[in-house]
Amino acid sequence: MTTIDSASPQQGIKVDWVLFVKLIHHALHIPEDCVEKFLIFIDCHPSLRALITIADNLRAILPIAQRLTDNRQLKYNDLPPWLQICEYLFENSERLSTEFPEINHRSSDAKRAPFPRQFELYPLYVALWYCYPDSEHQHRYCLLQAVLLLSHNEFRHLEENDEKDFTSPTRESTRLIRQCAESTHPEKVWALKPLIQALPEQAVSLAEYLEFIYTLEEDEDFRKEPLIHTIDVLRRMLRYAVEHRGGYNRRQNRAWEAILKREAARETIIAQEPDDLQGAAFSIESISMFSQTEKQEEKARVAGCAPGEVKTGVEHVIIHDDSEKSPMAGRSPVAHLRRCREKHKNIAMANQQLPSRWDCLTAFELSIFLHEVSNLARRSSCENEGDYEISNLELAALFTALYWTGSSLNTVIMAKFDASKIDSKSTLEANEL
Incomplete structure (x- = not known):
């Protein structure tokens, strides 16, 4: 009642x-x-x-x-x-x-x-x-x-x-x-x-x-x-x-739990060191908040979108400090600073690699890049004022290869491009570029 x-x-x-x-x-x-x-x-x-x-x-x-x-x-x-x-x-x-x-x-x-x-x-x-x-x-x-x-x-x-x-x-x-x-x-x-x-x-x-x-x-x-x-x-x-x-x-659905906890995919960048008693007790994780469903992701991939473009969430770096006592306990301030600098140095190195991580670029950033590559391809003149003259078409080809392969510059410049299609393979393996 x-x-x-x-x-x-x-x-x-x-x-x-x-x-x-x-x-x-x-x-x-x-x-x-x-x-x-x-x-x-x-x-x-x-x-x-x-x-x-x-x-x-x-x-x-x-x-x-x-x-x-x-x-x-x-x-x-x-x-x-x-x-x-x-x-x-x-x-x-x-x-x-x-x-x-x-x-x-x-x-x-x-x-x-x-x-x-x-x-x-x-x-x-x-x-x-x-x-x-x-x-x-x-x-x-x-x-x-x-x-x-x-x-x-x-x-x-x-x-x-x-x-x-x-x-x-x-x-x-x-x-x-x-x-x-x-x-x-x-x-x-x-x-x-x-x-x-x-x-x-x-x-x-x-x-x-x-x-x-x-x-x-x-x-x-x-x-x-x-x-x-x-x-x-x-x-x-x-x-x-x-x-x-x-x-x-809702009791067993992982996606629902992820929404409730405001989390999605976790990726450990720097793991905690449980055996290192003198180390700083924290770890670094990357959490991606995806705003698209798996079906929408699959449709975007079929349409030709880049892998990182369909995941429109924001990546967060989170530092966990699970130690009950202060990291300074039992150690000198100099040792503590040295270990913390090593951790933060790894973060800085990871940040320096962001420009080569296509999955971290937003759709807006990718559109600007592709627009500039298109402009290069339309202009046939050379605009380089240095000692080396590189045509805009060559630059456009280089940037396009960087984008579609996701490889480093050192790897792409070693590639050979064959104008004829007689004996060329339709697909390349990961180690053939």
Whole structure:
């Protein structure tokens, strides 16, 4: 049973829920925990906003859900009293409006959902507010909403028991249901109407509905946007619900832990010396904060981006000092300074090598470099005022070889370039340059 405390409504405290649960319990003699399960099942708004309208829609949706589900507790013990609650709300809407000011709330034009800036907070509840504009296909749309309800009930169960996170499929599927019937955006309704017309009017189970979605994926008429994306959203939602798959497991997901700890890839530059009792007890690490996913990285590599260019994060050098006592303890100041200078000398040497580390250059720095190389190639004259005359084309070729091979200058100047392509190899091994 939900309790009342002094916390703010933003923290999830639902004062109107408590009053509503008690009222329904006294009016219909339905157990209080059953009433509260109903509010959780539909992801109800804390202040019961527009619950009358949603209850009216649920009068058609819940009987369909009762036929679809194979959960005996839901089918025989929960859904019948929940349907009774919806009938009671619809018949006593005016009286309940005096008890709960927002329970019959409507937007000014009565077409827009009365949940400004709250669509992402209560996605399932808002999706249940809509009715399909064309009454001919209303039953198909109600069946789709029933499938949505049961799927998200499965997600809720998996989140509670397996510590999974289904936020992404929840938002995508509920957004899709809204767009199919959002009369304020008729162009979206019209674009998705072929899918609504193709959906079944009857279904025995969620598994059967999923099999029908698979057949739609194979249909040539639906292999275009936005229908192909819409079908993909429905398929993933149903597959996760039927086969209990998908969802992020935050307890075991390494990427999620890296985001929480603000870290990504660690590379040790100078390791700590645990056996050196006289040494400074710190190590140096390079941490790369990647801002792109692996799929985006792969697409960038296929497009020809440099390896360091697709990793758009920032590298940080971190010095760890894990010693409990001061590094000066038991040593002379001169010895301490000498060892610290050796450590910092290694840092300085690493910094001097940065110009030759292409993976540390940003996309902006690389674009400046390639732009100047292009300018060299366009000008055929020699601009060198020294003793040696080197053409700009030769310089451009040298810089291009440096860039594409990632080799040092001493290695590249030893390369021989053959103008003919008769016997030249298409690829070079690492030791053949």
